[in-house]
Amino acid sequence: MHRKSIVVLGGGISGLSAAWYAAKQGAERLQVVLLEGSSSFGGWIKSYDIHNGGVMEAGPRSLRASGPTAGTTLSMISELGLEASLLPIQSSHPAAKNRFIYLNKKGLILLPNGPSWFFQTKVPFSRPLLSSVLREPFQPASTEGDDESIRSFVLRRLGKEFADYLIDPMCRGIFAGDSSKLSIKSCFRQLYDLEKDHGSVIKGMIFGKRNKEVLQSSLRDKALKEKWSIYSFKQGLGELPNALVKSLESLGADLKLSLPCTKLEFTAAGQVQITTGDGKVTTADHVISSLPSKDLAQLLSPSQHHQSLRSELTAVPSVNVAVVNVEYTGQNVLPPQFVQSFGYLVPSHQKSNILGVVNDSATFPQHNRTDQPSTRLTVMMGGEWFEDLFGSVESTSEDHLASLALEALREQLGISQDPSYCKVIVQRACIPQYFVGHSARLERIREYIRSQSLPLTLIGSSYDGVSVNDCVHFGMRAAQCVAELR
Numbered sequence: 154m155h156r157k158s159i160v161v162l163g164g165g166i167s168g169l170s171a172a173w174y175a176a177k178q179g180a181e182r183l184q185v186v187l188l189e190g191s192s193s194f195g196g197w198i199k200s201y202d203i204h205n206g207g208v209m210e211a212g213p214r215s216l217r218a219s220g221p222t223a224g225t226t227l228s229m230i231s232e233l234g235l236e237a238s239l240l241p242i243q244s245s246h247p248a249a250k251n252r253f254i255y256l257n258k259k260g261l262i263l264l265p266n267g268p269s270w271f272f273q274t275k276v277p278f279s280r281p282l283l284s285s286v287l288r289e290p291f292q293p294a295s296t297e298g299d300d301e302s303i304r305s306f307v308l309r310r311l312g313k314e315f316a317d318y319l320i321d322p323m324c325r326g327i328f329a330g331d332s333s334k335l336s337i338k339s340c341f342r343q344l345y346d347l348e349k350d351h352g353s354v355i356k357g358m359i360f361g362k363r364n365k366e367v368l369q370s371s372l373r374d375k376a377l378k379e380k381w382s383i384y385s386f387k388q389g390l391g392e393l394p395n396a397l398v399k400s401l402e403s404l405g406a407d408l409k410l411s412l413p414c415t416k417l418e419f420t421a422a423g424q425v426q427i428t429t430g431d432g433k434v435t436t437a438d439h440v441i442s443s444l445p446s447k448d449l450a451q452l453l454s455p456s457q458h459h460q461s462l463r464s465e466l467t468a469v470p471s472v473n474v475a476v477v478n479v480e481y482t483g484q485n486v487l488p489p490q491f492v493q494s495f496g497y498l499v500p501s502h503q504k505s506n507i508l509g510v511v512n513d514s515a516t517f518p519q520h521n522r523t524d525q526p527s528t529r530l531t532v533m534m535g536g537e538w539f540e541d542l543f544g545s546v547e548s549t550s551e552d553h554l555a556s557l558a559l560e561a562l563r564e565q566l567g568i569s570q571d572p573s574y575c576k577v578i579v580q581r582a583c584i585p586q587y588f589v590g591h592s593a594r595l596e597r598i599r600e601y602i603r604s605q606s607l608p609l610t611l612i613g614s615s616y617d618g619v620s621v622n623d624c625v626h627f628g629m630r631a632a633q634c635v636a637e638l639r
């Protein structure tokens with residue numbers, strides 16, 4: 154049997170997942186090389202230790218335990234032997250249930266977290282949620298175009314208050330993005346499909362079939378039974394890429410750190426030549442790229458005339474986010490109603506320098522320092538609004554961002570004391586934005602690759618989902634498809 158060679162570009166969670174699923178096929182079947190350009194694996198997943206046992210996250214901080222792609226990560230965690238390290242949060246836990254928004258004149262407002270919201274009128278809504286929900290099945294489905302913004306979809310189906318107080322802040326929390334630009338089809342595909350298939354989201358939720366994508370595993374069954382909402386690991390999310398690296402090494406994969414790919418050329422024989430930062434050229438049967446699409450576009454040789462592919466890849470925008478990890482001494486620093494909560498988001502129609510605040514201590518108190526009581530928070534800033542608020546990412550100083558973050562915490566949470574720890578991490582171009590038309594762009598990109606028979610598969614957050622679960626799932630799918638290719 155011909156031993157197929159695969160090169161995976163990028164050692165973030167997408168690339169590591171694809172390489173791991175490929176390597177599990179057996180070294181005699183697939184030869185797997187992974188190139189990571191930076192000096193560490195994990196990409197945006199970056200857990201780091203602060204003093205005395207405290208753990209902070211510079212990127213993602215929790216994974217969802219449900220949803221169509223969550224089962225893949227849970228099954229991977231089982232296989233990697235990470236179960237003992239899991240920190241699950243059940244959906245009944247206050248840190249899963251209690252989420253707030255911040256409105257300038259009203260302060261912190263609890264978002265719907267139980268059945269009473271359906272029957273009672275509660276701030277910020279002008280009527281019980283049930284009235285919007287009952288009307289939804291009677292709203293006509295869209296007949297215009299194949300895609301629309303999340304905001305326009307929600308305005309049509311559920312009204313302005315849903316769009317302003319629930320969906321707008323949610324988009325800032327997940328994508329650091331603007332719900333009036335983001336695509337419903339690409340960002341919330343399930344909602345889009347429910348309307349397409351059933352004419353209504355509510356009808357579809359009641360009568361539709363459950364998504365079949367979910368990968369079954371005993372850990373997923375446990376998560377379902379115990380009603381997990383989100384989870385992390387004892388040493389932070391970094392445990393997942395670390396375990397993948399260890400397992401990949403034992404499976405015989407060749408992992409290269411600090412070795413960027415600098416050029417990709419496709420040969421007439423249907424192979425791919427990969428030039429690396431050390432000037433060497435390697436030939437492989439297939440390349441799986443998990444790089445941000447813009448970075449991949451730079452690698453495609455202009456002499457090979459893939460101009461349309463290059464410009465489509467370059468056209469997927471992404472935003473900068475400033476992550477400000479803050480620790481205060483003591484546990485009495487927060488307003489009482491906020492102590493047991495996931496955090497709050499500030500809707501885009503409110504004047505504020507921040508996107509929101511994650512109450513890290515409530516979610517994962519195990520990550521607090523062990524020597525004395527403390528409170529850990531993370532302030533998220535920028536996203537789609539980064540340049541408008543702070544100017545160019547190159548010229549914004551970390552000190553300036555830190556002072557704006559602490560000012561927001563003073564004003565919005567009433568915290569007057571100085572922090573015992575504060576670190577600003579500016580993550581450049583870290584969250585791709587799936588604007589209206591993104592899915593059509595992906596179809597054009599994939600059709601081009603197919604029509605030219607390029608030995609290239611695209612994964613990573615630029616394409617089919619930004620959550621870690623999506624990255625793992627589509628990494629697995631890519632490895633399976635490549636293994637099946639002749």
Ligand SMILES: Cc1cc2nc3c(=O)[nH]c(=O)nc-3n(C[C@H](O)[C@H](O)[C@H](O)COP(=O)(O)OP(=O)(O)OC[C@H]3O[C@@H](n4cnc5c(N)ncnc54)[C@H](O)[C@@H]3O)c2cc1C
Nearest residue numbers: 163165166167190196197213214413414583613614619621
């Ligand atoms: C601040 C923040 C908070 C988030 N919070 C959450 C959360 O709570 N939950 C959640 O599920 N998701 C969250 N996300 C999203 C999620 O973390 C990312 O979408 C995901 O980690 C992306 O993984 P990836 O492997 O696709 O890309 P990346 O992590 O970007 O990995 C790509 C890798 O490619 C490498 N690379 C680049 N160029 C080259 C080259 N030429 N050659 C070789 N290597 C190269 C890079 O160094 C990098 O390691 C968050 C993201 C951010 C930024």
